[in-house]
Amino acid sequence: MSDLTRLTISQARAKLRAKEITATEITEAYLQAIDRANPALNAYVAVTGDKARDMAKASDARLVKGEGGALEGIPLGIKDLFGTEGVHTQACSHVLDGFKPRYESTVTSNLWADGAVMLGKLNMDEFAMGSSNETSHYGPVINPWRRSRVDTVVMPTTHQGDGGFVSAGGTKTQRSLDNAQLVPGGSSGGSATAVSAFLCAGATATDTGGSIRQPAAFTGTVGIKPTYGRCSRWGIVAFASSLDQAGPIARDVRDAAILLKSMASVDPKDTTSVDRPVPDYEAAIGKPIKGMKVGIPREYRVDGMPEEIEALWQKGIAWLKDAGAEIVDISLPHTKYALPAYYIVAPAEASSNLARYDGVRYGLRVPGKDIVEMYEKTRAAGFGREVKRRIMIGTYVLSAGYYDAYYLQAQKVRNLIKRDFENVFAAGVDVILTPATPSAAFGIADEDMAADPVKMYLNDIFTVTVNMAGLPGIAVPAGLDPKGLPLGLQLIGRPFEEETLFQTAGVIEQAAGTFQPEKWW
Amino acid sequence: MSVDLQTVKRVARLARIAVSEEDAERMTGELNAILGFVEQLSEVDVSGVEPMTSVTPMEMKKRQDVVTDGNKAADIVANAPATEENFFLVPKVVE
Numbered sequence: 001m002s003d004l005t006r007l008t009i010s011q012a013r014a015k016l017r018a019k020e021i022t023a024t025e026i027t028e029a030y031l032q033a034i035d036r037a038n039p040a041l042n043a044y045v046a047v048t049g050d051k052a053r054d055m056a057k058a059s060d061a062r063l064v065k066g067e068g069g070a071l072e073g074i075p076l077g078i079k080d081l082f083g084t085e086g087v088h089t090q091a092c093s094h095v096l097d098g099f100k101p102r103y104e105s106t107v108t109s110n111l112w113a114d115g116a117v118m119l120g121k122l123n124m125d126e127f128a129m130g131s132s133n134e135t136s137h138y139g140p141v142i143n144p145w146r147r148s149r150v151d152t153v154v155m156p157t158t159h160q161g162d163g164g165f166v167s168a169g170g171t172k173t174q175r176s177l178d179n180a181q182l183v184p185g186g187s188s189g190g191s192a193t194a195v196s197a198f199l200c201a202g203a204t205a206t207d208t209g210g211s212i213r214q215p216a217a218f219t220g221t222v223g224i225k226p227t228y229g230r231c232s233r234w235g236i237v238a239f240a241s242s243l244d245q246a247g248p249i250a251r252d253v254r255d256a257a258i259l260l261k262s263m264a265s266v267d268p269k270d271t272t273s274v275d276r277p278v279p280d281y282e283a284a285i286g287k288p289i290k291g292m293k294v295g296i297p298r299e300y301r302v303d304g305m306p307e308e309i310e311a312l313w314q315k316g317i318a319w320l321k322d323a324g325a326e327i328v329d330i331s332l333p334h335t336k337y338a339l340p341a342y343y344i345v346a347p348a349e350a351s352s353n354l355a356r357y358d359g360v361r362y363g364l365r366v367p368g369k370d371i372v373e374m375y376e377k378t379r380a381a382g383f384g385r386e387v388k389r390r391i392m393i394g395t396y397v398l399s400a401g402y403y404d405a406y407y408l409q410a411q412k413v414r415n416l417i418k419r420d421f422e423n424v425f426a427a428g429v430d431v432i433l434t435p436a437t438p439s440a441a442f443g444i445a446d447e448d449m450a451a452d453p454v455k456m457y458l459n460d461i462f463t464v465t466v467n468m469a470g471l472p473g474i475a476v477p478a479g480l481d482p483k484g485l486p487l488g489l490q491l492i493g494r495p496f497e498e499e500t501l502f503q504t505a506g507v508i509e510q511a512a513g514t515f516q517p518e519k520w521w
Numbered sequence: 522m523s524v525d526l527q528t529v530k531r532v533a534r535l536a537r538i539a540v541s542e543e544d545a546e547r548m549t550g551e552l553n554a555i556l557g558f559v560e561q562l563s564e565v566d567v568s569g570v571e572p573m574t575s576v577t578p579m580e581m582k583k584r585q586d587v588v589t590d591g592n593k594a595a596d597i598v599a600n601a602p603a604t605e606e607n608f609f610l611v612p613k614v615v616e
Contacts, residue, residue: 098600099600242576268582340562344562374611375537389548393555399535402522406562410562412573415573
């Protein structure tokens with residue numbers, strides 16, 4: 001039988017419904033793949049094999065009766081940020097050691113109610129703070145993509161027997177993979193790697209400043225951050241509550257649409273969950289985009305942007321134009337202030353949200369001579385460097401005397417960023433096209449980024465504006481750079497118009513194709 | 522604006538994170554790099570602009586003030602490092 005892990009969700013769904021395959025077979029195929037690949041890629045921090053087999057068995061019973069749900073029997077990976085009942089949930093932090101919640105997040109509950117199978121919990125940057133998946137307590141995730149080198153090889157003339165040429169000499173070009181390990185992006189690096197390396201059919205992820213879209217772009221996968229309020233945040237470990245949104249990472253646009261439909265819901269347990277019915281996102285794919293107005297923001301052409309990113313953007317513009325869209329130049333004047341405003345708002349909210357990790361109710365406790373020393377030692381031992389850095393920044397900008405200068409100013413600038421988008425949408429723009437990231441995947445332990453935290457933060461320069469304004473954004477693979485690494489384009493839509501994003505991303509995917517890494521692991 | 526070593530130690534105390542002298546020195550540099558980066562926000566004219574308080578314009582949902590949950594003491598303390606009879610145990614706070 002062909003490799004079941006290669007099936008997209010829509011293909012697997014059809015085969016499961018037609019009873020050509022069983023949920024148990026496809027689940028076993030994934031568990032075997034994880035077993036073989038995880039030592040090299042480190043995508044999973046917990047594999048729930050027994051649970052997966054039980055869920056698959058229950059799916060098979062429903063499928064036999066023709067009672068399968070929308071995701072019946074589809075094996076998924078879950079980012080470690082989602083609370084999963086009785087299962088490892090640590091946001092990949094040491095401070096949550098041993099935490100197994102007694103509840104299930106709304107998003108994962110929705111997936112299980114639709115029949116999906118849980119394979120395990122996926123690696124991520126600690127508390128979703130990072131752009132390379134190197135801040136995880138469980139070690140970095142490795143990108144399944146590697147740079148490749150094209151060599152010209154001189155072929156010797158060889159003979160075999162009487163006059164039988166094997167090679168007549170000359171030269172040929174040969175593509176070979178470089179050994180350097182690359183990051184998958186972050187914070188949803190485990191999700192992106194697992195999807196790209198065929199270790200799950202699709203994955204949940206979350207995005208506070210680009211944590212779905214940047215890793216999707218680095219791994220040739222599709223990732224969508226829906227509008228703020230579309231997916232319930234209930235049961236998801238909080239980072240920055242006014243920016244956090246859950247969304248899927250998938251192998252193609254259709255799979256992302258299928259997953260989002262199941263993840264999204266109206267939830268009375270989240271006061272910011274918006275009262276709007278969830279549309280059938282899949283139905284938007286394939287609809288013509290003729291006459292659609294696509295905005296190209298001039299402020300996204302940043303200094304020092306590599307040539308291949310600009311070329312990719314131009315290719316995207318051409319594809320949409322060929323499909324009948326109208327391309328218009330637009331201006332989003334406050335773009336450059338989005339990242340600095342983010343680095344006030346997000347740490348401020350994080351310092352407040354992470355105050356709960358004090359060694360009393362869950363996770364790690366380091367004893368001290370009194371309760372304050374216990375708090376201080378627990379938090380010193382439990383949080384990694386990046387998390388501490390952000391808590392410190394957040395505490396500082398919220399402290400007496402600095403609140404107005406930093407936090408209030410940032411929240412005002414945030415309104416200006418949102419207004420920029422509202423103005424272009426009011427002028428009739430339906431969707432905005434930008435690059436997803438300023439570069440392709442970079443190396444593990446990149447020295448420049450280790451030396452300067454701001455360099456790492458710049459990875460989110462094209463994605464963070466979307467979180468600040470609460471808009472939906474999708475990253476869709478659009479090509480490979482000269483070294484053979486995937487690059488993505490981003491589409492930004494009006495609030496709750498995810499359908500427009502799927503429709504437009506479908507056109508890009510049609511033109512660009514899909515991309516799979518060459519297997520080395 | 523920039524922070525000095527003393528400020529970093531004070532902020533660490535506020536954040537309840539124990540820092541060594543060496544940590545505090547390293548953090549001073551890192552925090553100043555980030556504060557230097559966010560400094561550019563001060564050049565934005567925000568006169569007449571309200572700070573954002575809600576991402577999506579909506580009225581906050583309010584639920585009925587009724588008990589919908591409860592009798593979960595065992596679940597609530599299940600993950601605690603130290604408990605006794607459904608209480609969280611901490612070092613002595615009051616002499």
